[in-house]
Amino acid sequence: MDRVSATTSHVLDTHRLRADFPVFEELFDGKPVAYLDSASSSQKPRQVLDRMRAFYEHEYANVHRGVYRLAERATEGFEGARRTTAAFLNAPSEKEVVFTRSATEALNLVAYAWGLDNLGPGDVVVITELEHHASFVPWQYIAHRTGASFRHIPIDDRGELQLDALDGLAREGDVKVVASNLVSNTLGTINPVERLAEWAHGQGAIMVVDAAQAAPHRSVDVQALGADFVAITGHKLCGPTGIGALWGRKEILEAMSPFNLGGEMIRSVGLQKTTFNELPHKFEAGTPAFAEAVGLAAAMDYLGEIGLEAIERHEHALVEQAMGALEEIPWIRVFGPPADRRAGIVSFEVEGIHPHDVAQILDWEGVAVRAGHHCTQPLMTRLGVAATTRASFYLYSVPEDLERLVAGLYKVKASLG
Amino acid sequence: MDRVSATTSHVLDTHRLRADFPVFEELFDGKPVAYLDSASSSQKPRQVLDRMRAFYEHEYANVHRGVYRLAERATEGFEGARRTTAAFLNAPSEKEVVFTRSATEALNLVAYAWGLDNLGPGDVVVITELEHHASFVPWQYIAHRTGASFRHIPIDDRGELQLDALDGLAREGDVKVVASNLVSNTLGTINPVERLAEWAHGQGAIMVVDAAQAAPHRSVDVQALGADFVAITGHKLCGPTGIGALWGRKEILEAMSPFNLGGEMIRSVGLQKTTFNELPHKFEAGTPAFAEAVGLAAAMDYLGEIGLEAIERHEHALVEQAMGALEEIPWIRVFGPPADRRAGIVSFEVEGIHPHDVAQILDWEGVAVRAGHHCTQPLMTRLGVAATTRASFYLYSVPEDLERLVAGLYKVKASLG
Amino acid sequence: MSEFEQMYREVILDHYKSPRNHGLLEPHDAIAEGENPLCGDEVTVSVRFGEGDVIEDVGFEGRGCAISQAATSMLTDLVKGRTAQEISVLPKEELLDEVGIPLSPVRLKCALLGLGVLKVALHRTKGTPLPEEWSASSGEITLS
Amino acid sequence: MSEFEQMYREVILDHYKSPRNHGLLEPHDAIAEGENPLCGDEVTVSVRFGEGDVIEDVGFEGRGCAISQAATSMLTDLVKGRTAQEISVLPKEELLDEVGIPLSPVRLKCALLGLGVLKVALHRTKGTPLPEEWSASSGEITLS
Numbered sequence A, B: 001m002d003r004v005s006a007t008t009s010h011v012l013d014t015h016r017l018r019a020d021f022p023v024f025e026e027l028f029d030g031k032p033v034a035y036l037d038s039a040s041s042s043q044k045p046r047q048v049l050d051r052m053r054a055f056y057e058h059e060y061a062n063v064h065r066g067v068y069r070l071a072e073r074a075t076e077g078f079e080g081a082r083r084t085t086a087a088f089l090n091a092p093s094e095k096e097v098v099f100t101r102s103a104t105e106a107l108n109l110v111a112y113a114w115g116l117d118n119l120g121p122g123d124v125v126v127i128t129e130l131e132h133h134a135s136f137v138p139w140q141y142i143a144h145r146t147g148a149s150f151r152h153i154p155i156d157d158r159g160e161l162q163l164d165a166l167d168g169l170a171r172e173g174d175v176k177v178v179a180s181n182l183v184s185n186t187l188g189t190i191n192p193v194e195r196l197a198e199w200a201h202g203q204g205a206i207m208v209v210d211a212a213q214a215a216p217h218r219s220v221d222v223q224a225l226g227a228d229f230v231a232i233t234g235h236k237l238c239g240p241t242g243i244g245a246l247w248g249r250k251e252i253l254e255a256m257s258p259f260n261l262g263g264e265m266i267r268s269v270g271l272q273k274t275t276f277n278e279l280p281h282k283f284e285a286g287t288p289a290f291a292e293a294v295g296l297a298a299a300m301d302y303l304g305e306i307g308l309e310a311i312e313r314h315e316h317a318l319v320e321q322a323m324g325a326l327e328e329i330p331w332i333r334v335f336g337p338p339a340d341r342r343a344g345i346v347s348f349e350v351e352g353i354h355p356h357d358v359a360q361i362l363d364w365e366g367v368a369v370r371a372g373h374h375c376t377q378p379l380m381t382r383l384g385v386a387a388t389t390r391a392s393f394y395l396y397s398v399p400e401d402l403e404r405l406v407a408g409l410y411k412v413k414a415s416l417g
Numbered sequence C, D: 001m002s003e004f005e006q007m008y009r010e011v012i013l014d015h016y017k018s019p020r021n022h023g024l025l026e027p028h029d030a031i032a033e034g035e036n037p038l039c040g041d042e043v044t045v046s047v048r049f050g051e052g053d054v055i056e057d058v059g060f061e062g063r064g065c066a067i068s069q070a071a072t073s074m075l076t077d078l079v080k081g082r083t084a085q086e087i088s089v090l091p092k093e094e095l096l097d098e099v100g101i102p103l104s105p106v107r108l109k110c111a112l113l114g115l116g117v118l119k120v121a122l123h124r125t126k127g128t129p130l131p132e133e134w135s136a137s138s139g140e141i142t143l144s
Ligand SMILES: Cc1ncc(COP(=O)(O)O)c(C=O)c1O
Pocket: A263, A285, A286, A287, B039, B040, B101, B102, B103, B104, B105, B132, B134, B135, B181, B183, B184, B185, B210, B212, B213, B232, B233, B234, B244
């Protein structure tokens, strides 16, 4: 792999880093895009695209069962990606790392495979009011199928979880599952997952953490979180689409039913009796997205060389700048917690103007932001809006992107206000 | 996309086509690989890799919800891939095309989402004795969970389905599902799926076709098959890993429960009530493998330009040559039907020598074949072997590959026989 | 400024800021409401018939993005004097021509919301066919 | 011919064609069998103990690929005279050194089959620890 254009110093040389991302060579009306939608998906560095291409050109065959050299290289690439992912998450064992298509699939895996067998009437599933649909709806569906209750931890007006509601939830039945994201994709709130995990275990519940929005930006240590399951996704952390991962505690994974059957997840098949393979294969049915796993590992290597701490500091500086600038504008209302308790995400409302129109007009200025409910409709209901406009940052974001955002908002106001 | 190096004439210019595949520039002990494992996974042409790279570099953002131009390009790429896939399968509507990770996931989707709700004691699920585990085991599992019976259509000694067993199966209960592959990945048998579909419908059952092994090599027309569901996979047809597709009949898909929840499959979410989106989104939870879908469409375009009929003829010539050569060798036993009733796959046994050893020694000669049960253990049991050696062909296969295989087999015999 | 931008600014914003036929009719013969949950656009359309099933008058209310509201405003002008039967099979292209700017799939849903709601209202009183997207139910989860 | 190929041909094939300690011991103190369903390798190992838990003699039977059978043959030579306790924690590297050629993950399972089966036999009679891969059950489907 090419060396990344960064040092391990404390400040990112963002302008050099941007050269790793071919998309910024693309011009829109003569200007590169001010890409402020990294919370939806990140752009990809050359290093990741190069690695995937090399894999397809020199190391490609189906994984696991081949005896010949190309198949050995492919298997080594794939299993090496699993080791990289385990290290990225500080997982005790790479056998606890299951590759999935996405964070969504990782969360569904737990809901289906653990939930269908372990939930029933009298049990309570606890999620949060700022949960992403990818965590909210699978648990709602499995609660519906099994007869368990489905309850949420409310947030306060700043978008922070109200932990004093927990005791009330415990009185509603046997709490069996607590599911929360580590970073809210809409408000940027950093949630106290360690404390939730402690509480969950006190109730005899499993703790399922959606780290899709955290992992690209800060180091996620599954052991320090004290969780039982942690889901991440590749496309938000400079990796390709089609790949995510679930980390789970070995004892729980071993006791669980499988989810999807066929292929490497099988040990032996007979007409009457079929046995399952050991971890992690038990949960990887069919040909896995192995070239994407190799790309994901290249992305993790890339981020690792730059340093997640440096990335986090960089984003923090941007979010402070953004909130400072937006809060000065009287016709803008920023949602969520103060800058020091949030990741690099700012959702806001432009008085009297629909977010779709905001995003449309910003696009004409080459500023890409997201408008919508961000797959958090229950949170929108709580905030009393149908949608928000959201700007989100990543390692390649520069102060100039923010300046263009603010200038664009004045144009929006002039056109539609 | 670059133009592919082929004409639409009746004979493939395989040597020119091979130049599209960078892997053949890779030398093993000075020689390119004689890649005879395309039934496991195909190699990738430059055109597909170029298209994916261009997509990541110029058209990348998350799909569906973005208002800005990059997101529109990405969405157009993804939905365009769906139109290409629908045309490839002659689907009546692109809304009936659901992208999955693989054929395995497509088949699991049907087993879980349709099977869990529609099967119970007294019902019968019918699969075939030469089913791939990806179809066999999901139905076995769902039958096990729901109490339905699980029965198979036996094969005769040439590996062809014994359709006269069907009446007996119908007497065992209400046949609700018939699942069969169109082409056997182990024997190459082309199965009479149209007739099975007719019989299934006469029983009031759904017909689920695993076309993973057929679609790369012959045109698959979902309407002509008369099936209700058809599964394919990208990595076997020159596409990337991590992408497959399920075609399903609209009425059945609409009535079905979803499978995996979150993201674009949702219309609206509330604490008490959540509604699902229209087809095909209802079955695509979370960020889809959309760059891989774009790669899959590029692969379908590539195959389309060469012509599936020309590919089929080319493979047929190779399989005739292979069977002719292998059947002449007294210490080799070829399994399965005669060349005119099979696709480009030949499974065989080398007397007294374990397939792993055969494959290992062939690898030293630069010949890549697969050794194992090919995810068809019930078929292995029927054939009375633990494993076979399998050679399989594709558009880039050349007679020289076969000559190297045969020469290699003599070396195997000399070392171990 | 691109042509697209120009049109948006002039035509769309004109209808958005000064919608035609704004306000619900009282009394009315038909009414329906609908929303696009993706972005929270909401539209209610009311209709009064003249002779047979001729749409004599139409009025709407709503909130949402400029495209959803402007397109509904344009729609109301377009349908007056035509029959329920005619409108029930109105090709969406006719309205989109009126809107006049190329729309991405996301914005298309905004632009067609009013037309869908109107077709539902006509269906309810005149039994005209419903557009496919509005009749297909894809299922739901309801907790007790 | 590569060095790897050379070794395979000489050492592996020698053990494969003329396996040491072939045949089950009668009588025996411990026995176990196992298979690698991936490729159908099968091995049965029988053990006779001397003083305490010293492995005095060992014999095996099996069928499968050259590596699984040759590695089991090498294993039998390796373990004689050592204690059950020692062998139960024998690092797999010791056997793999004996095999002497680099193995891909697929072939690794073949090479280690005999060692796993032997550990199961020792576990059954002497209560020594089972290797993780052999104790973990991942579940099954059984139809009635
Ligand atoms: C007949 C058949 N069905 C299903 C599959 C599984 O498909 P996938 O590789 O997409 O998981 C394969 C190939 O592995 C196959 O050959």
